[in-house]
Amino acid sequence: MAQNFAHGNYSHTQKKARSSGGGRTPRDRARRELSQNFLVDRHALELVVKAAAPAGPVLEPGAGEGALTLALAEAGAQVTAYEIDPRLAGRLASRTRDDPRIDVVRGDFTAARAPHEPFAVVGNIPYAVTSRIVDWCLRAPGLTSATLLTQLEYARKRTGDYGRWSLVTVESWPWFDWRLGERIGRESFRPVPSVDSAILRVERRPEPLAGSRRDYQALVELGFSGVGGSLRASLRTRYEGVDAALAAAGVARDTVVGYVRPDQWITLYDRLR
Structure with missing residues (x-):
């Protein structure tokens, strides 16, 4: 889930925030602390699913309210959805209780043990922990691909779109292909962040560099x-x-x-x- 960089209160929470004594409701604070911005645009969801082409086991970091979770399952994936917010995880688990295609895990994705069998990662991930999630993916031996909705600037930097290349990309390049996908406008999220996002595709190469x-x-x-x-x-x-x-x-x-x-x-x- 993309991070919220907006600094103003939202109209429907202003009254509650003032009366709470802390300036914001607990829900507002959770959204900021956990970088919660939910993808609500159906077309944007379709772009992510199309880029991921999910099949077989898929791990989803930051499942949130489950919009992408359900879309991935409908596309043929067996989804393990990670959500660190206990309230959201509980709601999603209850909602998908009878769906054999979805398993909801309440916890931190970056602390999870990677599966032994080949798997993909697909997620609308929090900006605040993007680097941690990417590092986790690059270390996982069974990862076939990661399709991540990240801050636009991050995706452009990692794929050389500015004409410069980062250490993370260069040192993993012989084993992973990095591609910049579709741009997703900030209006596709609720609450609306102050920056746009983009689809970042990291795919393991079938024939890596020979050597050490x-x-x-x-x-x-x-x-x-x-x-x-x-x-x-x-x-x-x-x-x-x-x-x-x-x-x-x-x-x-x-x-x-x-x-x-x-x-x-x-x-x-x-x-x-």
Whole structure:
């Protein structure tokens, strides 16, 4: 569920908030603390489901009121829906009690143990814990794909849409493909957040990079470390033949590390290992 960055009270809660003594109702406070913004636009739901193409086991972080949960089940998924808010989890569990396609878990998704069998993750996730959820997905050996509705800026940064590449994307690139999907306007949520969202698709590659994952990630982390003040200087602290490797990858000596594309990093790894 997307995080709510709006700072004003909503009209239907103002009177309750004033009389509560705390400025907001308990429901308002829960929405802020748990980043609760519910997807209410049917077309947006269809876009998420289409991008996910769910089949088989699907884990859903932040199920909320269950709109996406039901849509995923209707599309053929066997959904395990995680919801940390006990009130919402109880309501969704009661609502889906007789539906064998849905299992509601009251708890924190990021503390869950990943299934042994292949599975996908699909969710309208809280902005506040986006990085934790993405990290969980990247660490799960059985994950086939993650289709996540995130803050637009986050999705653009992770997929190189600004022309720059992040450490998280580059060091996972040989094993995961990152794609920017449809943009979802803020008006598709209730309460309405102050930013738009986008569908982020992370899919495990069927044929990952040959070589050592640890060695590749050590190379990338060194490059992003800033040691020496440039990518070239950082790499030269540990590797020989850096200039030749940069030339083979088509990377100028003064290129800022964020502008080095993932495919160029793979060439660097091939030349320097």
